[in-house]
Amino acid sequence: MTDTSDESRELSLTRLIDAPREKVYRAWTQPDLLMQWFAPKPWRTVRADLDLRPGGGNVLVMADPEGNEYPNPGQYLEIVPNEKLVFTDAYIGDWAPSPKPFMTVTLTFKDEGSKTRYTARVLHWTVEDRKAHEAMGFHEGWGLCADQLEALVKTF
Numbered sequence: 001m002t003d004t005s006d007e008s009r010e011l012s013l014t015r016l017i018d019a020p021r022e023k024v025y026r027a028w029t030q031p032d033l034l035m036q037w038f039a040p041k042p043w044r045t046v047r048a049d050l051d052l053r054p055g056g057g058n059v060l061v062m063a064d065p066e067g068n069e070y071p072n073p074g075q076y077l078e079i080v081p082n083e084k085l086v087f088t089d090a091y092i093g094d095w096a097p098s099p100k101p102f103m104t105v106t107l108t109f110k111d112e113g114s115k116t117r118y119t120a121r122v123l124h125w126t127v128e129d130r131k132a133h134e135a136m137g138f139h140e141g142w143g144l145c146a147d148q149l150e151a152l153v154k155t156f
Helices: 021-029 031-037 127-135 138-153
Strands: 010-017 044-050 057-063 069-080 084-088 103-112 115-124
Touching (some): 010 127, 010 138, 021 084, 021 103, 021 138, 031 138, 115 127, 115 138, 127 138
Antiparallel strands (some): 010 115, 044 057, 057 069, 069 084, 084 103, 103 115
């Protein structure tokens, strides 16, 4: 029998970021800020198109050190300003289905004193997708991005 529980398909990262949640949320929702931290260095984000509304599409284009670009289209499902963002690659904007859905991401931003408890919960379509994402370096990559995010939000 195949295990299809959320736990078997989930990867998550939680960090306490030394900044108010409004700044952390802003870094996720303003393209110019998002492009500064979203890809783990030496990769970079070269484009961020965000239609920030439930049902709105987004395209994040990352580039490797050689300049090869990797577009990541998706769609927002839920937006609670300064508290929560939910998006998926199951749709690529305007409810157009993705040819290969991979994940749905739930980001939460909670006050913890003057800091923010930032949690990224990534639920994959299959256990195999979760394993592939883990093998790609989910923990290292998302962890490095969280470090870059914290460094950025301390500057504004």
